[in-house]
Amino acid sequence: MAIFNLKKREIECKVVYYGPGRCGKTTNLEYIFGAYKKQVKGEMVSINTEGDRTLFFDFLPIGLGQIRGCNVRVQLYTVPGQVKYSSTRKLVLRGVDGIVFVADSLEVRREKNMLSLKDLQANLKEYGKSIFKVPLIMQYNKRDLADQGIPLMSIEQMERDLNRQLKAPSFSASAVRGDGVGATLKECLKVTLQSLQREFQWAR
Amino acid sequence: MDIKQRLKALLQEAEIYRTQGLISEAHDKYKSAADLIHSINKLKNKESLLKAVSEKIRALDSTKEKVDKGAETPELSKKAQDLIKNLFAFSENTDADSAALEGAVALAKFGQFDRAVVELNELLQKEAVRVEAAKNILRCHLASATVDEAISQYHEWFSGDQFQPQQLEAVRIYLDEILQKRGLTMDLPSAQTAEAALLEETAVEAETIVEAEEEFLDITSIGITFDKGPRKGKMVEFDVNFQSGNMLSLIISKQEKEVLEHLAEGMKLQDVQFFSPIAIFNGAGVVASKTQIKAGPKQGDYCLDIRIVSS
Ligand SMILES: Nc1nc2c(ncn2[C@@H]2O[C@H](COP(=O)(O)OP(=O)(O)OP(=O)(O)O)[C@@H](O)[C@H]2O)c(=O)[nH]1
Ligand SMILES: [Mg+2]
Numbered sequence: 001m002a003i004f005n006l007k008k009r010e011i012e013c014k015v016v017y018y019g020p021g022r023c024g025k026t027t028n029l030e031y032i033f034g035a036y037k038k039q040v041k042g043e044m045v046s047i048n049t050e051g052d053r054t055l056f057f058d059f060l061p062i063g064l065g066q067i068r069g070c071n072v073r074v075q076l077y078t079v080p081g082q083v084k085y086s087s088t089r090k091l092v093l094r095g096v097d098g099i100v101f102v103a104d105s106l107e108v109r110r111e112k113n114m115l116s117l118k119d120l121q122a123n124l125k126e127y128g129k130s131i132f133k134v135p136l137i138m139q140y141n142k143r144d145l146a147d148q149g150i151p152l153m154s155i156e157q158m159e160r161d162l163n164r165q166l167k168a169p170s171f172s173a174s175a176v177r178g179d180g181v182g183a184t185l186k187e188c189l190k191v192t193l194q195s196l197q198r199e200f201q202w203a204r
Numbered sequence: 205m206d207i208k209q210r211l212k213a214l215l216q217e218a219e220i221y222r223t224q225g226l227i228s229e230a231h232d233k234y235k236s237a238a239d240l241i242h243s244i245n246k247l248k249n250k251e252s253l254l255k256a257v258s259e260k261i262r263a264l265d266s267t268k269e270k271v272d273k274g275a276e277t278p279e280l281s282k283k284a285q286d287l288i289k290n291l292f293a294f295s296e297n298t299d300a301d302s303a304a305l306e307g308a309v310a311l312a313k314f315g316q317f318d319r320a321v322v323e324l325n326e327l328l329q330k331e332a333v334r335v336e337a338a339k340n341i342l343r344c345h346l347a348s349a350t351v352d353e354a355i356s357q358y359h360e361w362f363s364g365d366q367f368q369p370q371q372l373e374a375v376r377i378y379l380d381e382i383l384q385k386r387g388l389t390m391d392l393p394s395a396q397t398a399e400a401a402l403l404e405e406t407a408v409e410a411e412t413i414v415e416a417e418e419e420f421l422d423i424t425s426i427g428i429t430f431d432k433g434p435r436k437g438k439m440v441e442f443d444v445n446f447q448s449g450n451m452l453s454l455i456i457s458k459q460e461k462e463v464l465e466h467l468a469e470g471m472k473l474q475d476v477q478f479f480s481p482i483a484i485f486n487g488a489g490v491v492a493s494k495t496q497i498k499a500g501p502k503q504g505d506y507c508l509d510i511r512i513v514s515s
Contacts, residue, residue, distance in 0.1 A: 021225075022224055022225050022226055045283075045284060045287055047278075047280065047284060049274050050270050050271050050273075050274060051225050051267065051270070051271055052225070053225065053271070055274075055278075056288075056314055059287065059291065075291070082271075083495070084274070084495065084496075084497075084498040086493055086495045087453070087495075087507075087509075088314075091292065091313060091314075094292075094294065095294060106221075106226070106229075108221070108226070108229045108232075109226070109229075122469075122470075122492070122493065126451070126492055126511065145220065148216065148220065149213060149216070150216075150217055150220055151217070
């Protein structure tokens with residue numbers, strides 16, 4: 001739920017990284033925190049449980065500077081992927097403006113990806129939002145593991161599993177190496193701001 | 205692939221899953237590796253290999269136990285709590301007191317009960333949010349401590365002079381209803397004489413109906429009438445453990461197998477009675493989610509979220 005301050009010409013919006021447990025959501029934010037120093041506007045806050053799994057959320061504020069005469073600030077969040085933290089996921093998703101769905105390329109996580117996407121759809125519906133209309137980007141993460149001979153799904157298969165109907169922009173990534181992390185975020189910010197622009201007509 | 209290479213690949217895969225925290229996937233691969241080792245006849249170090257693998261499996265089992273248990277909701281640093289208050293209080297343009305109330309409720313939602321209670325107590329000084337603050341204090345006590353604590357809190361308020369009689373009465377009715385639903389009949393002292401009560405009741409009712417248009421009533425329990433299965437036509441009542449707006453959370457014991465089987469995610473419930481301290485109304489609901497509780501005293505039971513919809 002973006003906050004507009006027309007007098008100060010400021011926008012603050014919310015982007016949430018969603019996906020199954022251990023798919024690399026927190027790793028995405030950690031990479032952004034380290035690599036985009038100029039944009040990062042504060043500390044990254046992580047509230048974790050056993051084994052560095054996210055318990056509540058990660059939070060990272062970034063700033064994009066002036067866009068069409070407006071100062072744009074973005075709050076990046078991750079949700080906890082573990083199935084049992086369902087109510088926290090819902091809470092963190094509230095008021096979301098744009099979503100990055102991080103899917104795990106490991107073959108053994110195929111079903112978990114699909115379940116998590118379904119969970120996202122259900123939670124959005126609770127807030128009266130449609131997964132087809134919300135700004136959404138797909139990220140196929142952990143592509144680097146192919147080098148070590150670990151069975152990964154092909155991009156085609158992941159598109160079929162997860163993106164056949166949604167047709168969201170999608171990116172391959174390796175969050176540990178940082179590959180594709182920036183491209184994913186940039187595209188997400190682009191579609192999110194376009195959607196807010198349509199909704200609020202703030203420019204000019 | 206040569207059998208030894210296959211073994212090597214399996215072990216490598218297992219090890220990567222383990223380092224990524226994919227416990228059950230790692231477990232499966234180590235199991236397959238163990239089976240494979242068994243099947244190779246002339247393998248040197250067979251015994252020591254098997255031992256190493258079963259050691260890995262044991263370690264994974266103990267990690268799994270820790271993860272399943274999860275940490276108890278931790279008491280967060282003040283900084284993290286402040287962040288939660290800022291980030292998860294949503295209403296815009298409300299007055300300072302309502303915003304403070306929302307911030308305190310956000311803390312409670314993330315399990316930060318101690319600080320939530322401190323802040324809610326401060327809000328008792330504010331006329332406009334006093335009753336809501338009091339109800340949320342009771343909720344915190346009920347969620348984090350015992351019923352006794354909620355009751356003694358009420359008694360404390362009763363003997364004090366902070367509340368107006370009708371405010372206290374609204375709180376009493378609220379608590380009384382919750383206690384009754386838990387099968388407890390406590391004679392909570394009432395701030396009103398019978399005569400005044402009659403007058404107030406109508407006043408309170410009018411007030412709540414106004415409130416209900418913007419916000420949902422506090423619902424303490426719901427009755428669901430089943431339209432099929434062995435309890436067809438019967439109404440079963442459930443306590444509401446938590447409410448946010450039109451979303452009600454119920455905890456249903458794992459013993460209630462039929463009920464749990466019947467109430468599937470996404471199911472529309474056409475005939476639901478909602479019991480609030482002041483009014484009962486009929487409506488419909490949707491089973492928004494059904495999650496098994498993985499840890500704590502209610503382990504194995506289910507948490508059901510039901511969204512109230514207009515029928
Ligand atoms: N090889 C590889 N490992 C990755 C990649 N991204 C994340 N990981 C690893 O996967 C594990 C889980 O990463 P997290 O970022 O904590 O996953 P998460 O999605 O935040 O997990 P939850 O908080 O439990 O939902 C860690 O061991 C990461 O190092 C990647 O692109 N490649
Ligand atoms: Mg995480």
